[in-house]
Each structure stands twice: as structure tokens, then as C-alpha cells.
Amino acid sequence: MIVIYPYGQVPLEQILSRQKELPDVSGPVAEIIDSVRREGDEALRRYARQFDAVSLGELEVSAAQLDRAADLLDPGLRSVLEEASENIRAFHSRQVRGSFVINEGEGVILGQKVTPLDRVGLYIPGGTAAYPSTVLMNAIPAKLAGCREVVMVSPPSQGGEIACVILAAAKIAGVDRVFRVGGAQAVAALAYGTQSVPRVDKIVGPGNAYVAEAKRQVFGQVAIDMIAGPSEILVIADGDSDPVQIAADLLSQAEHDENASAVLITDSTALAHAVQDELGRQLEVLPRRDIAQASIDKCGKIIVTEQILQAIEIANQLAPEHLELCVDNPFDYLDRVRHAGSIFLGRSCPEALGDYLAGPNHTLPTGGTARFSSPLSVDDFIKKSQFTYYTPAALERVAEKVARLAREEGLEGHARSALSRIEKEGGQ
Numbered sequence: 001m002i003v004i005y006p007y008g009q010v011p012l013e014q015i016l017s018r019q020k021e022l023p024d025v026s027g028p029v030a031e032i033i034d035s036v037r038r039e040g041d042e043a044l045r046r047y048a049r050q051f052d053a054v055s056l057g058e059l060e061v062s063a064a065q066l067d068r069a070a071d072l073l074d075p076g077l078r079s080v081l082e083e084a085s086e087n088i089r090a091f092h093s094r095q096v097r098g099s100f101v102i103n104e105g106e107g108v109i110l111g112q113k114v115t116p117l118d119r120v121g122l123y124i125p126g127g128t129a130a131y132p133s134t135v136l137m138n139a140i141p142a143k144l145a146g147c148r149e150v151v152m153v154s155p156p157s158q159g160g161e162i163a164c165v166i167l168a169a170a171k172i173a174g175v176d177r178v179f180r181v182g183g184a185q186a187v188a189a190l191a192y193g194t195q196s197v198p199r200v201d202k203i204v205g206p207g208n209a210y211v212a213e214a215k216r217q218v219f220g221q222v223a224i225d226m227i228a229g230p231s232e233i234l235v236i237a238d239g240d241s242d243p244v245q246i247a248a249d250l251l252s253q254a255e256h257d258e259n260a261s262a263v264l265i266t267d268s269t270a271l272a273h274a275v276q277d278e279l280g281r282q283l284e285v286l287p288r289r290d291i292a293q294a295s296i297d298k299c300g301k302i303i304v305t306e307q308i309l310q311a312i313e314i315a316n317q318l319a320p321e322h323l324e325l326c327v328d329n330p331f332d333y334l335d336r337v338r339h340a341g342s343i344f345l346g347r348s349c350p351e352a353l354g355d356y357l358a359g360p361n362h363t364l365p366t367g368g369t370a371r372f373s374s375p376l377s378v379d380d381f382i383k384k385s386q387f388t389y390y391t392p393a394a395l396e397r398v399a400e401k402v403a404r405l406a407r408e409e410g411l412e413g414h415a416r417s418a419l420s421r422i423e424k425e426g427g428q
Contacts, residue, residue, distance in 0.1 A: 002279055002300040004272050007310065029213040033188040040194035047185040054160045059196045061167060061178040069167035078168065084357045085136050085172050091359030092141045095378040107391030116146035117381050119198060121190035123205035126154040126162055126182060132169035133356050137363055138205050138376065139173035145381035150175050151200055153190060155182020187214035191222045204376060225380055226373060229366040230259035233351055234320035236311045239268030241326045241347060247278035249324060252352050254295035255288040261299040265311040272302045312336045319370040322351045341370045396422050
């Protein structure tokens with residue numbers, strides 16, 4: 001049963017502590033990465049037999065298979081995926097940024113050049129579950145950024161294929177190439193390249209502990225989006241909220257993982273107890289009951305505060321992945337929220353809306369990292385270069401200043417580099 005904490009009676013640090021019982025898989029992951037680096041496709045096929053119980057022939061899904069998957073998909077489901085992709089594209093298109101030039105006059109031109117990453121890799125969980133929404137959320141920003149090639153990897157089922165809905169989503173999102181590879185070995189293949197899988201510049205997308213550790217270990221060889229931890233939801237709700245809805249929202253994240261965190265903060269003791277009772281009722285009929293129950297028992301919490309503003313301050317300390325503001329006039333509180341991955345405003349905006357259809361990205365910072373990091377966006381798929389141009393006359397005006405600062409730092413070579421051009425001009 002979820003525990004109710006009256007605010008102030010238990011140290012907040014104790015209430016908000018995130019339980020981390022994830023296994024240390026660094027050793028096995030390092031071995032997998034080394035094997036893929038040395039053996040390439042042979043290692044990928046061996047690990048597919050070992051971990052996925054499947055013998056793979058061709059690793060890449062053909063363009064014809066992608067087309068066929070889209071054609072075979074249930075029309076109603078395809079329509080929903082296409083609507084979701086349109087919403088995601090519309091939202092993320094506002095994030096596209098261009099280069100800029102500053103013409104200072106008097107011979108000085110400065111600027112910033114925005115360049116899309118050449119090739120990016122998407123890791124999409126699969127096997128026993130299918131997450132087409134994750135395909136859309138990761139691929140569409142990359143395509144909007146202008147990446148030349150978007151490569152997707154996803155573990156196959158025991159039949160050796162990737163789920164039809166995943167392939168259809170890849171087609172809808174514009175993924176260029178798809179490979180039947182999963183786990184840490186897929187991350188290694190993207191980072192270093194194999195005979196079949198091309199090396200990429202950045203790897204994005206969620207996965208299990210092995211995938212997360214592999215991304216950590218290959219970081220520096222390639223860029224990564226983030227190290228995603230267990231899912232989190234924090235609901236701030238006032239006494240007018242519906243306990244049935246609040247309980248359902250908490251369970252929507254608890255069913256992800258036994259280590260997922262579901263927290264309610266409310267200014268109503270009556271709502272706290274009503275949600276506590278409702279969680280028990282809804283768990284009885286939830287298909288993923290065992291997982292959700294373990295999550296609620298280990299990581300679930302209800303905190304009763306005196307006022308909603310107090311709840312907002314606690315939320316800022318927790319910096320949750322998902323934050324729901326189930327209150328009257330939620331926009332009145334928006335500016336007070338400093339740390340959250342994605343914010344859902346009002347009583348008609350469940351977190352699940354953001355997972356699937358609304359448009360903002362659902363790849364979000366977890367584990368309190370929303371204090372300093374952001375949701376996946378178009379910015380994750382670009383890099384920026386600076387450029388500077390000075391005419392000889394413009395350099396002459398500032399060369400002595402450059403030299404003065406260089407010598408202050410003890411770098412005479414820097415000083416001479418600037419002054420040499422002025423001396424040359426004077427010699428002429």
C-alpha cells in the first residue's frame with residue numbers, strides 16, 4: 001500500500017529519496033562491446049542467439065519490408081500514428097534553428113553555422129513489447145534537423161522479425177535504415193560500425209539497464225542523448241481533483257517498471273486517502289498488476305502539504321520526469337515550476353496524452369536530471385560552429401589588445417601570432 005506522509009513529520013530528503021536497485025552490468029556490457037568491435041556482424045548474430053533465442057540471416061530490414069509493414073497495418077492504427085506524427089512534427093518544427101551572421105562593419109564579420117549531424121542511430125526497445133510512439137518521438141526531430149541518414153535498431157522477436165507496427169512507424173517517420181539488433185550489442189554496433197550496421201555520430205532512445213550502460217560506455221566515441229532511468233510521475237492535485245483519475249495517472253507510470261516512481265502531492269487529506277483506496281481497487285484489475293504493485297510499494301508516495309505552492313517547491317526539489325498540475329488555473333503556477341521534464345496542465349491533460357499524441361517529446365530527463373537537462377529535441381541532432389572574419393585593417397586595430405591578454409596569461413606565442421601580421425604589414 002502506498003504510504004501517506006504529512007509534510008513536516010518526516011524529513012523531506014527521506015521521503016523523496018529515489019530507490020536505486022539497478023544491477024551493475026558494467027562488466028558484461030564491456031565484454032559485449034569489445035566483442036562487437038572485434039567481430040562485427042558475427043558477434044551480433046551470436047548474441048541474438050544467446051539473448052533473443054533467434055538465428056538471424058540478413059540483419060537489415062529491406063525497404064520492401066518497410067513498405068509492406070505500413071500497408072499491412074490496421075488502417076485505424078495507422079491513422080492514429082499518422083495523426084501523432086503530424087502533431088510531433090508540428091511541435092518540433094518550431095525548434096528548428098538557423099545559422100546567423102553579425103556584420104559589425106569596419107571589416108569584422110562574425111557568425112554561427114548550424115550543421116545537422118550526418119548520421120544518427122535510434123535505439124527502439126522491442127522483442128516482447130512494441131513502442132511505435134518511441135520511433136516517432138526519436139526519428140521525427142532528427143529528420144527535421146536535416147540529418148543525412150537516420151538508422152534504427154530494434155531487437156527481433158523469436159521469429160526473427162521486428163513488430164509490424166514498429167516498422168510501419170519507422171516508415172511514417174522517415175527512418176532510412178532498420179536493423180534487427182537489440183541490447184548492448186546494438187549500441188556497440190552503432191558506435192563502432194560493423195560489416196552491416198553503419199557507424200553513427202549520436203545514439204538516442206531508451207532501453208534496459210544493459211542498453212543504458214552501453215550508452216554510458218560508448219559516450220565519447222559517439223554522442224548520446226541521456227542515460228534514462230526508471231520512469232517518474234509527480235502529480236500535484238488539489239481537493240477538487242477526482243481520485244479515480246489521479247490513481248489512474250499514478251499507475252500509468254507504475255506499470256512501466258518495478259523501480260518507476262509515482263508520487264502525489266496534495267493539499268487535501270481527504271483526497272490523499274481516497275487515492276490510496278482507489279489505487280488498491282485499480283490494481284486489482286490492471287493487466288500489469290505485479291509490476292505496478294511493486295512500483296507503488298517501493299517507490300510510491302503521497303505527501304500532504306498545507307498549500308499548493310508548498311507542493312510546487314517540493315516538485316522543484318524532486319525535478320520529476322513528468323509533472324501534472326491537476327489544479328484550478330494551472331497556468332497561474334507554470335512560472336513557479338523550475339525543474340521538470342514535461343509539464344501537464346489542468347485536469348484534462350493526463351501524462352499519457354504526452355506519451356502518444358499531443359506533440360511534445362516523451363524522451364525526457366529522469367532521476368532529477370531535469371534540474372540541468374531538457375527533453376529530446378531538434379537541437380539534439382545538430383551541432384554549431386562559429387566563424388570569424390577580420391580584414392587586415394580590423395586586425396591592426398586590435399592586435400595589441402590580443403597580445404596584451406596573451407602575455408598576461410604567459411602565452412607569448414599567441415601574442416606573436418597576432419602581432420606578426422601587423423609587423424608584416426608595417427614592413428611592406
